[in-house]
Amino acid sequence: MGRASPLRLNWLLVVPLIIFFVIFFVIPVGLIFATSFNPQTIGQVSVTTDLTLDNYVRFFTRSSYLQAAGRSVMLAAIVSAVTLFVAYPMAFVIAKTEHPGRNTFLMILVLAAMQLDMVIRLYGMMVILGDNGLVNQMLIALGLTGPDDPVQFMYNFLGVVLGLVQFSLPFMILTLIGVIAGIDPSLEEAARSLGASRSRAFRRVILPASMPGILSGSLLVFALSISSYIVPALMGGFRVGVLPIHIFQQVAEGARFQFGATIAVILFLISAGAVAIYLHIGARRSGGLA
Amino acid sequence: MSFVEFQGVSKSFGDTIAVEKLNIAIEKGEFFSLLGPSGCGKSTTLRMLAGFLPPSTGRISVHGRDITRLPPEARGIGIVFQNYAIFPHMNVFDNIAFGLVERGEQKTEIARKVDAALEQVGLSGYGGRFERELSGGQKQRVALARVLVIEPEILLLDEPLSALDKKMREEMKFWIKDIQNSIGITTIYVTHDQSEALTMSDRIAVMSNGRLLQVGSPREIYEQPSSRFIAEFIGESNLLDVRVTSVNGVSCEVDLGGSLTVPARCSKQVKLSPDERVSLLLRPEMLRLAPMDAQEAPRLKGRIADSVYQGALRRYRVIAGEHDFVVEVPNRPELAQLSSGDQVDVFWSTESGVVVP
Numbered sequence: 333m334g335r336a337s338p339l340r341l342n343w344l345l346v347v348p349l350i351i352f353f354v355i356f357f358v359i360p361v362g363l364i365f366a367t368s369f370n371p372q373t374i375g376q377v378s379v380t381t382d383l384t385l386d387n388y389v390r391f392f393t394r395s396s397y398l399q400a401a402g403r404s405v406m407l408a409a410i411v412s413a414v415t416l417f418v419a420y421p422m423a424f425v426i427a428k429t430e431h432p433g434r435n436t437f438l439m440i441l442v443l444a445a446m447q448l449d450m451v452i453r454l455y456g457m458m459v460i461l462g463d464n465g466l467v468n469q470m471l472i473a474l475g476l477t478g479p480d481d482p483v484q485f486m487y488n489f490l491g492v493v494l495g496l497v498q499f500s501l502p503f504m505i506l507t508l509i510g511v512i513a514g515i516d517p518s519l520e521e522a523a524r525s526l527g528a529s530r531s532r533a534f535r536r537v538i539l540p541a542s543m544p545g546i547l548s549g550s551l552l553v554f555a556l557s558i559s560s561y562i563v564p565a566l567m568g569g570f571r572v573g574v575l576p577i578h579i580f581q582q583v584a585e586g587a588r589f590q591f592g593a594t595i596a597v598i599l600f601l602i603s604a605g606a607v608a609i610y611l612h613i614g615a616r617r618s619g620g621l622a
Numbered sequence: 623m624s625f626v627e628f629q630g631v632s633k634s635f636g637d638t639i640a641v642e643k644l645n646i647a648i649e650k651g652e653f654f655s656l657l658g659p660s661g662c663g664k665s666t667t668l669r670m671l672a673g674f675l676p677p678s679t680g681r682i683s684v685h686g687r688d689i690t691r692l693p694p695e696a697r698g699i700g701i702v703f704q705n706y707a708i709f710p711h712m713n714v715f716d717n718i719a720f721g722l723v724e725r726g727e728q729k730t731e732i733a734r735k736v737d738a739a740l741e742q743v744g745l746s747g748y749g750g751r752f753e754r755e756l757s758g759g760q761k762q763r764v765a766l767a768r769v770l771v772i773e774p775e776i777l778l779l780d781e782p783l784s785a786l787d788k789k790m791r792e793e794m795k796f797w798i799k800d801i802q803n804s805i806g807i808t809t810i811y812v813t814h815d816q817s818e819a820l821t822m823s824d825r826i827a828v829m830s831n832g833r834l835l836q837v838g839s840p841r842e843i844y845e846q847p848s849s850r851f852i853a854e855f856i857g858e859s860n861l862l863d864v865r866v867t868s869v870n871g872v873s874c875e876v877d878l879g880g881s882l883t884v885p886a887r888c889s890k891q892v893k894l895s896p897d898e899r900v901s902l903l904l905r906p907e908m909l910r911l912a913p914m915d916a917q918e919a920p921r922l923k924g925r926i927a928d929s930v931y932q933g934a935l936r937r938y939r940v941i942a943g944e945h946d947f948v949v950e951v952p953n954r955p956e957l958a959q960l961s962s963g964d965q966v967d968v969f970w971s972t973e974s975g976v977v978v979p
Binding site: 516518519521522523524525526527528529530532536537540541543 | 720772
């Protein structure tokens with residue numbers, strides 16, 4: 333009687349994932365990819381063998397689409413940077429808190445933000461950031477702005493950034509906590525005893541050692557932000573034309589599936605490009621031996 | 623005044639006392655070991671000296687200067703960690719240059735010093751490597767070079783050999799001692815391994831439960847331990863329950879039971895009085911099953927319970943009345959090989975029996 337090879341058994345464990353991945357990712361993405369090369373036919377959903385580059389030509393010759401692509405990348409980059417800036421100190425505090433009760437409390441605080449659906453959270457933000465929202469009422473009460481001249485936090489680029497940062501924070505914080513908590517505390521002590529002050533030790537040792545977390549957190553937030561539809565829709569009021577908004581308009585409003593698919597493919601390629609850049613930086617940082 | 627002084631230093635974490643009223647004086651150039659089981663407070667002591675932990679009470683001084691409240695970077699103390707703490711994002715060169723960069727030294731000067739340090743630890747040509755490309759022994763050399771290059775006044779070593787395999791450990795023991803000898807740096811070595819402490823140290827401080835038990839040369843610690851705990855912790859020991867019958871300076875007589883009284887050595891520091899219950903320490907290698915010379919009288923009659931061949935030694939377990947001994951005898955052709963059940967006499971010289979309170 334032969335024994336089942338452990339390697340073969342391990343492969344069996346991955347089968348459910350592979351089936352799921354093929355049915356719900358490979359096939360749909362493949363169909364979208366194929367659709368993007370079909371000639372534009374309003375209302376037609378199915379894929380044909382009639383291939384053309386017309387949709388791509390249309391995308392790259394219209395400045396409004398190119399601007400939307402640029403806006404999407406800029407939005408995702410700004411959100412990643414702002415989120416990182418806000419999340420790092422919080423993650424640092426949680427990672428360095430040794431008191432178990434306090435630590436649990438801080439984690440609950442972070443995770444609580446993920447407990448509610450995004451739409452509900454965004455309506456909550458509207459209450460705070462709207463023209464008559466809490467923030468504007470405070471600014472008016474403090475005399476920082478006139479009662480007829482509220483600061484526009486909503487339905488513009490700023491609103492989308494604020495919404496996406498709020499959405500991304502828990503992801504960034506959780507990613508950073510894992511990495512920061514894993515940094516050997518004796519690294520900082522070694523730096524200190526070699527003559528580095530607390531802030532120098534942070535800059536020369538802790539920050540570089542948390543770089544893997546910073547990179548993967550930023551990548552995660554970049555991907556979440558560039559592909560987000562609901563936040564630009566609600567916080568930008570469709571006035572911030574990023575690629576997901578355009579995809580929605582092409583498909584849902586114009587029934588132009590082929591051109592919608594083209595924009596989706598381009599959005600996908602931009603995300604994939606960001607991953608490639610990230611992997612490249614990661615490999616270079618670890619001395620080419622990642 | 624000694625070079626490094628701990629004066630009444632205590633450290634508690636909440637309700638637990640890690641170190642209690644510690645007084646230690648370490649001389650310049652000394653290789654001083656803090657030895658004790660895990661949790662005895664030796665690492666806490668080292669961390670207070672390095673400046674990573676503030677003492678709860680007491681004072682630490684170096685060269686007469688109070689450093690108790692000084693941050694680590696202002697102490698001029700180098701430390702090698704158990705896990706070496708090599709900066710993973712820097713290559714070996716940048717790791718060693720770290721302290722020199724912090725001191726604002728010139729680039730050419732840094733390069734010269736780092737190269738010299740690499741040569742000193744036998745790692746010339748390794749400057750471009752990263753931590754993950756180094757073996758345990760190499761990491762340790764880098765960690766030591768990184769510290770020595772800034773020429774600290776004091777070198778702290780926190781169990782630096784415990785992550786290495788046995789063969790490497792033996793090699794590094796002598797290597798570290800050689801380097802320490804050649805530059806004459808005051809070194810404080812934390813370990814739980816008594817053989818490391820015995821081989822390397824000028825003096826050893828034995829700690830247990832946050833207290834200092836005994837400070838002395840390796841020989842004093844091994845041959846005249848001040849307590850049963852130390853006798854058992856350092857080396858192998860036979861500890862016999864005995865009763866003091868008479869005391870005369872550093873010599874005394876003890877009653878082994880069965881109306882057998884033998885002379886023994888007692889320590890100057892310990893005041894004994896007749897009738898006191900104490901232990902008689904007999905190291906396994908001090909005992910013989912055949913007399914070496916005329917002044918060795920047979921002390922006890924016994925029976926071999928067990929005999930184990932160990933290459934250089936043969937190790938016997940001997941039962942003599944209520945006492946149970948381990949005896950180690952060198953394997954020499956002229957000595958009879960004894961086996962279980964054989965009747966034997968156990969011999970030892972008067973000086974080798976030490977009374978331990």
